[in-house]
Amino acid sequence: MAKKNVILLLLISGVVSLFVMSCAPEKREEATDLLTDTMITEDVGITDEAVGEMISSVPNPVEMSALLQKSDVVYSQDLLNPDSNIDNYNTNFERSLNLGVYGTDLVYMNIYDRTVSTLAYLRNVKDLADDLRIGQFFDYETLNRLSESSRNVDSVLYITNRGFDNMTRYLIDQNRSSIAILVAYGTWIESLYISTNVQTKPPNKDLIYQRIGEQKIVLDNLLLLLSNFRNDPNIDELFMDLMDLKKEFDNVSITYVYKEPKMKEVDGSIVVVDKSRSEVNINQEIVDGIARQVNYIRNKIIK
Template sequence: MRILLIGLVLVLLTACGNKKEPQSIFDDNPQDTAGTVEGPTIAPDVIGDILQQIPSPLEISVLLKESGKKYNGTYLNSPDNTSKYNTNYKKALNLGIYGTDLGYTNIYEQNQDGVKYMASIKELANGLSIGQFFDIETIGRLATNSKNLDSLLLITTQNFNTINSYLQTQGRANLSVLFLTGGWLEALHITCEVATANPDNKQLKETIGEQKIILENIILLLSFYKESDQNMASLLTDMEELKKIYDKVKITYTYKESTFEVVDGVMVIKDNSTSTIEITPEDIASIRAATSSIRTKIIS
């Protein structure tokens, strides 16, 4: 699977070896249902399994650059919008969105824009009382060298699990789900925009089609909170509408036995199974419109 989620590698980076004790979290907005929520805890390996379905950010870098499309900042959520997000629900979703936007700026080496998004990420993280997990200096250094990103994927997953575990102890595991959802939605939005501008790119079309499986997992995660969180219940409804469109996309999986091969002197297992994705231009247009509608609600 390929999905434009390079931002997760950046936004979820934590300070290596950070021993600082977490600060207490207080929900100062009683109307904000994304504070402390009564609901089931989600085991870290559940979200970890979803993260593992996200490929190396370098794959996406290659995909976008091969599309031949230039950097377009209008695809992104303005970093100046942070003042609009005055609930934990909006902060968490847009933290994920800004993470993906930061990744997009990184792909095109737009460092000035990247600095703005890093500042917005830090502001939202502080607003959620999880700023202690974010080392902006480290993020800034790594964001200027895309060669580091591939090797950081595993570390990032582990660090995300650390944040997720911490939030669960605070009764706020739903924020982890919102981070993922916001980042994924922005990724899908950008991919749809690039694909629309480059309609003959088969790989971009397939990338959009592959998100059917990720969407099903996100819906499952959101459904855990539909009885206890009215905001997440509303978001779930929107995602279920998007799923109705994705139901028209057909993915056929063909199993082939794995084989061994030597890569750089190391024996590895090669997955020879393949998948075929059937998605029409009309499907992509509908997915793009629905994604844009959901995103507008989140970033406004």
């Protein structure tokens, strides 16, 4: 009797050890191949500091959207990147660009008090940020909460902006500047897209057109930033497309008249009086040209 039990036990232990033997540590070896023996510093030709300096010149979508709203431009949901498109974004390149795009969309919706419909976009921004490993800067929970009511628009905007700024800074700090630049680019292109596709009448139209024209300055900065990462074929393509856009923008001429600004003290703070002026020469045709290229670039980005 006891012998039977012993045999049983042995048999079973055999089976068990079979199972246990099926450990799979080989896969780990594969992965650790990715670890490099020496520290590779990105020989990019541009310092993090320089990137940080320049990237702040890409305007915040808040400004763009605020302008649009101030100009009585009607809100148009169709202009936005459909939130379902997020399924299409798999690589860091696609994700960072569209993080910017959705960020702008989010701001746009908030400024027009469409806070409740922002939930899907909040989600998208959060997901893309997580995928890029910068999600910890995006206070999703708070934003979600605040979005329940349109009284909190200002807070929402503030937190969103802060989130993006922090993400950008972090990326630069972590030596992932290219991603930061792409995010900024996405933000910018979406703002431009909305502005160029919006329906409006003068005199608001002129204001908006002016603002569009002024983006010429930003474009140059972006080109400069992008030019450092052209070894990446995707970025290179982006760069080339932006060059084409630049050609359109070359039709815009901005004239400046500079006067000496003066500082005044008013109520314990400094107020500047500046008589300088700038004038943007832009017309419908140019805008159309810009719009065409912007459409092309933007739609390529959002797939």
